[in-house]
Amino acid sequence: xxxxxxxxxxxxxxxxxxxxxxxxxxxxxxxxxxxxxxxxxxxxxxxxxxxxxxxxxxxxxxxxxxxxxxxxxxxxxxxxxxxxxxxxxxxxxxxxxxxxxxxxxxxxxxxxxxxxxxxxxxxxxxxxxxxxxxxxxxxxxxxxxxxxxxxxxxxxxxxxxxxxxxxxxxxxxxxxxxxxxxxxxxxxxxxxxxxxxxxxxxxxxxxxxxxxxxxxxxxxxxxxxxxxxxxxxxxxxxxxxxxxxxxxxxxxxxxxxxxxxxxxxxxxxxxxxxxxxxxxxxxxxxxxxxxxxxxxxxxxxxxxxxxxxxxxxxxxxxxxxxxxxxxxxxxxxxxxxxxxxxxx
Amino acid sequence: xxxxxxxxxxxxxxxxxxxxxxxxxxxxxxxxxxxxxxxxxxxxxxxxxxxxxxxxxxxxxxxxxxxxxxxxxxxxxxxxxxxxxxxxxxxxxxxxxxxxxxxxxxxxxxxxxxxxxxxx
Numbered sequence: 001x002x003x004x005x006x007x008x009x010x011x012x013x014x015x016x017x018x019x020x021x022x023x024x025x026x027x028x029x030x031x032x033x034x035x036x037x038x039x040x041x042x043x044x045x046x047x048x049x050x051x052x053x054x055x056x057x058x059x060x061x062x063x064x065x066x067x068x069x070x071x072x073x074x075x076x077x078x079x080x081x082x083x084x085x086x087x088x089x090x091x092x093x094x095x096x097x098x099x100x101x102x103x104x105x106x107x108x109x110x111x112x113x114x115x116x117x118x119x120x121x122x123x124x125x126x127x128x129x130x131x132x133x134x135x136x137x138x139x140x141x142x143x144x145x146x147x148x149x150x151x152x153x154x155x156x157x158x159x160x161x162x163x164x165x166x167x168x169x170x171x172x173x174x175x176x177x178x179x180x181x182x183x184x185x186x187x188x189x190x191x192x193x194x195x196x197x198x199x200x201x202x203x204x205x206x207x208x209x210x211x212x213x214x215x216x217x218x219x220x221x222x223x224x225x226x227x228x229x230x231x232x233x234x235x236x237x238x239x240x241x242x243x244x245x246x247x248x249x250x251x252x253x254x255x256x257x258x259x260x261x262x263x264x265x266x267x268x269x270x271x272x273x274x275x276x277x278x279x280x281x282x283x284x285x286x287x288x289x290x291x292x293x294x295x296x297x298x299x300x301x302x303x304x305x306x307x308x309x310x311x312x313x314x315x316x317x318x319x320x321x322x323x324x325x326x327x328x329x330x331x332x333x334x335x336x337x338x339x340x341x342x343x344x
Numbered sequence: 345x346x347x348x349x350x351x352x353x354x355x356x357x358x359x360x361x362x363x364x365x366x367x368x369x370x371x372x373x374x375x376x377x378x379x380x381x382x383x384x385x386x387x388x389x390x391x392x393x394x395x396x397x398x399x400x401x402x403x404x405x406x407x408x409x410x411x412x413x414x415x416x417x418x419x420x421x422x423x424x425x426x427x428x429x430x431x432x433x434x435x436x437x438x439x440x441x442x443x444x445x446x447x448x449x450x451x452x453x454x455x456x457x458x459x460x461x462x463x464x
Contacts, residue, residue, distance in 0.1 A: 024409075025405055025408075025409065027427075028422065028426055028427040029384070029405050030425070031385070031424075032385050032404070032405070032426075035384075036385070046401060049401065049402040049403055050400075050401060050402040053402030053406045054402065056406065
């Protein structure tokens, strides 16, 4: 086997690891792999071991597993992962919740469980929105402080991405909120806790979470502007979440602010748990004979699976959101033969 | 008053246990480094010679990075792109306490075997 092909194999093995890990250990690890390849050219155990450890290093870098290279960076990454999970949960939940909230303004559900389910989901949405605002305040403060110190260049692009996508979603959501069948009415507005405009805004913002994608003929009948909105709004939502998560990873957040963000993450976790309870309550109440507006369809069951996955990812990240302390010990290397060995 | 989360002594051994699935490789690596600084391949060969275990490269570096993050080993200047690692005082203390605990278990087991079993 040639040295060039060995180098190529080592390069492929190294690709399992995240860039930060490769920057720190890549060169020396490559030398070890070359020595190993020289002694044992082919063994699937080595490939499996490197792949598994590389994936664990990637999870650690995302704050989803323990023992990363930089514990403080991993704590910030864990918080960013929680923010992404909460955003995925919030978007899916908002699609589900706004559909029910609008339905309740147009129709009276037969089962009282549906109203209680919506009350739970409404409370949870309020908690999640509050948590998002509370989490954004110190982050924005840190970003501004960093920029004032003249070190804001790495934050510029994520800040612009976050701001532009948030503006796009707000303006688009406002524009389309009453331009869709069923979102403009307030016939039975007394039936629900939620003001029609709020429900319609969230409905329009998450319009892309729909089973219409599976029915192209029906989709083709939509006006071009709405189709464009349905295609662009998920991209804007993703850009918003990516920008915010990147800001969270790059901003110099003080330990005190990190502790505060962990508290907010706990609040978001509570919101997710309440929402999941409400969604479960809805599923149990929406049995046969339920009006179409309140029926749980395939898209809602898929939504529940997304909620469960996002909740689990958030729980996993929460375990690693606290920087791990490093131990200190006392021992000295053995000196000359006459010196006592001192290992405390 | 400032409190260290891991004061020296008893907690240092506990720190080795906190490495979870890496505590086995970690004790082997620390035992190897107790002899002096070594790079990755030298560690692999040394551990194979005294323990009969060949640590796979990913497992070795996973444990090395954790030990480094815990302050039990430290990296030295790289030579020919191979970076040697050496034991720190924290690592020596942790290894000593860990091995003493292991020796106690081994002594008890051997004593009981000697009393109750005749081994060929």
